[in-house]
Amino acid sequence: MKRLAQFLRSVIPADPWQLVFLLGVVLLHIFPRLPWRPVHASTSVLQDPLIPLQTDQNAHLEWGQAISIAVWPMAIASLVGYLTCFWPGRRPARRLLWGAILPALLTFCFLVFKLSQIVAYPPSVFPSVPNLARECAWLHSNFWNLPAGFYVSIVGLVLISVFTARLYLRLSSLPLSLPDDSVHPQDDSNSWPKVKTLIFVLIGPMFLLSVLSGLLFLFLYIFLPQTHSPEFGVASRIVTTVLDAVILVIFGLWFLDESGRKDARNSIQLPEPRFAFFAALLPIGICGSIGAAQYLIDRADWAAHYFGKISPPHFPAYFELAGIGDPWLLLLIFGALAEEIVFRGLFLPRLIDRYGFHRGTFLTGIVWAAIHFRFDHYWDLSTGRVFYQLAYRILFCLAMNYVFAWMTLRWKSVIPAAVAHSVSNILIIAGINDSVPWSSELRLAAWVVVGLLLFHYWPVSQAEPAEADSPVPPLEPAV
Numbered sequence: 281m282k283r284l285a286q287f288l289r290s291v292i293p294a295d296p297w298q299l300v301f302l303l304g305v306v307l308l309h310i311f312p313r314l315p316w317r318p319v320h321a322s323t324s325v326l327q328d329p330l331i332p333l334q335t336d337q338n339a340h341l342e343w344g345q346a347i348s349i350a351v352w353p354m355a356i357a358s359l360v361g362y363l364t365c366f367w368p369g370r371r372p373a374r375r376l377l378w379g380a381i382l383p384a385l386l387t388f389c390f391l392v393f394k395l396s397q398i399v400a401y402p403p404s405v406f407p408s409v410p411n412l413a414r415e416c417a418w419l420h421s422n423f424w425n426l427p428a429g430f431y432v433s434i435v436g437l438v439l440i441s442v443f444t445a446r447l448y449l450r451l452s453s454l455p456l457s458l459p460d461d462s463v464h465p466q467d468d469s470n471s472w473p474k475v476k477t478l479i480f481v482l483i484g485p486m487f488l489l490s491v492l493s494g495l496l497f498l499f500l501y502i503f504l505p506q507t508h509s510p511e512f513g514v515a516s517r518i519v520t521t522v523l524d525a526v527i528l529v530i531f532g533l534w535f536l537d538e539s540g541r542k543d544a545r546n547s548i549q550l551p552e553p554r555f556a557f558f559a560a561l562l563p564i565g566i567c568g569s570i571g572a573a574q575y576l577i578d579r580a581d582w583a584a585h586y587f588g589k590i591s592p593p594h595f596p597a598y599f600e601l602a603g604i605g606d607p608w609l610l611l612l613i614f615g616a617l618a619e620e621i622v623f624r625g626l627f628l629p630r631l632i633d634r635y636g637f638h639r640g641t642f643l644t645g646i647v648w649a650a651i652h653f654r655f656d657h658y659w660d661l662s663t664g665r666v667f668y669q670l671a672y673r674i675l676f677c678l679a680m681n682y683v684f685a686w687m688t689l690r691w692k693s694v695i696p697a698a699v700a701h702s703v704s705n706i707l708i709i710a711g712i713n714d715s716v717p718w719s720s721e722l723r724l725a726a727w728v729v730v731g732l733l734l735f736h737y738w739p740v741s742q743a744e745p746a747e748a749d750s751p752v753p754p755l756e757p758a759v
Contacts, residue, residue: 291642294459297452298365301443305361306653306670307436308384309484311354313658314429314666316347339398346394353383354433355488361440362484366476368454373447381444384437391430392419428663458635471539475630478535482528482622483650489527490520490655521611525618532622540626547625551693559687559696563704566726567712571598574716603710612709616701620694623648624684637740645681649674672720679727680704682735689740 293299317340360379364372396418446452533540578593603609623644632640652673658666684697713719 287638287642290459291639291646292458294457295452297443297446298454298456300439301361301452302365302456304436304439304443305358305365305380306650307432307439308354308361308380309358310653310656310658310666310670311358311429311433312347312351313654313656314427314432315659315661316343316427316429317659343395343398346391346398350387350391353387357381357384357387359484362480364454365456366480372454373444376440376444376447381437381441384433384440388430388433388437392426395426396422428661428666431663432666458639471536471630472634474535474537475627478532479627479647481531481535483647483653486527486531486651487654490524517608518611522614525614528615528618529621532626536626543626543629544621546692547621547688547694549693549695551691551695555687555691555693555696556699559700560703562683562700562730563707566704566723566730567599567707569726570713570716570719570722573722574598598713598715600711600714604706604712606710609706609710612705613698613702616705617694617698619648620684620688620698620701623681624688624697625694628685628688641682641685642678644685645678646674648681649677652677672724676720676724676727679724679731682731683727686731686734686738686740690738 357380360375364375364380369375393415396415443452447454529544533544536543572595575593575595575598582590582592627647628640628644630640631643634640635643653670656669656673658669661669680701684701687697687700688694707713708723713723716722
């Protein structure tokens with residue numbers, strides 16, 4: 281436990297309040313994916329009976345338009361936050377105040393006002409109270425009936441504001457930095473600015489390209505009647521999936537120049553077939569073991585309490601195989617291969633060279649998890665479940681990252697990791713274990729166990745630089 285505590289301290293920023301700031305930025309960054317559909321809202325400040333907003337199609341459309349408008353200032357606020365993490369400039373507190381806090385606060389006020397106008401009854405001809413007082417009274421009476429997205433955004437805004445106040449009082453610092461003994465003296469710092477820029481682009485502005493590609497197909501659908509067909513929907517999904525994978529690889533190679541292209545070529549060399557076969561069997565075995573374990577538990581319960589009364593559980597019922605036949609799932613191979621080339625092929629060796637084997641592998645998983653925040657779905661989750669999903673995403677990516685890093689480093693190729701990644705994605709999206717309670721948590725535990733076993737019994741050679749006796753270097757920007 282002591283070694284684990286020391287390791288965790290070595291990957292936590294030198295100023296722990298930077299984690300508070302990062303969480304606030306992430307909560308604003310996932311704004312479009314948050315639950316924004318009001319389930320119930322009081323129709324007036326007099327506590328009239330609650331009504332669901334979605335019963336009124338016009339109100340539902342108007343609220344969707346308001347959210348579409350609010351996406352952009354929130355996106356700007358989150359991007360300013362990410363930018364300030366890496367390049368704070370001379371006055372980071374002022375930048376955060378005007379570029380992140382103010383846009384987020386104005387957006388929040390706009391949404392509260394818009395929601396109150398949509399769900400409240402029209403005011404009388406002679407209102408008895410001023411409009412501002414009426415809106416404040418409405419917010420007071422309906423605060424706990426707001427969509428979960430409001431509460432998540434409020435938390436993000438508060439966290440950023442607290443950190444900004446600490447910056448102003450010189451109690452915290454930027455840029456994002458690890459403890460001063462984490463960077464190895466032998467690291468080639470000349471390439472680090474490019475790596476840092478690529479990390480910022482992937483976790484921040486890159487989602488804008490996905491939005492633009494989606495808008496392109498939306499315009500085609502609106503202005504070309506011949507696109508109103510199921511075939512066009514399938515084609516747009518195919519093109520968007522492949523395009524996202526291509527953009528990810530292009531960014532990786534572009535920012536890292538010739539060294540990146542060389543590493544990419546080396547990382548996709550064909551491994552021995554048995555390695556790829558093992559990689560494909562691994563996620564299948566994990567999903568199979570989850571279903572089989574639940575079957576054995578239910579079978580034992582049936583034998584103990586229901587034998588002769590009801591029919592025994594059927595083993596195939598614990599595996600939802602209907603979704604496996606969807607040919608669209610094969611497109612997940614492109615995304616998995618692109619992510620493996622960039623994260624295990626490009627990022628992993630550079631972060632290991634800079635921070636050492638264990639820290640570099642851990643930070644690769646953190647960056648990998650960060651790019652998924654914006655693309656995960658939180659639409660039907662409560663406020664607590666949104667935070668749970670963020671934590672689960674980090675832990676799940678860390679667990680899988682250690683297994684994929686082991687495959688890449690030991691077999692000198694990202695192909696086995698890409699195979700395992702693709703098969704895992706296909707099985708998860710197909711919902712093969714959806715009928716098993718706690719299947720997501722069991723899957724996470726299985727990947728953790730696999731990673732521990734691989735590194736314990738078949739350790740990867742760690743070519744870490746020796747500790748230097750030179751003076752402690754200054755704080756260095758972290759990922």
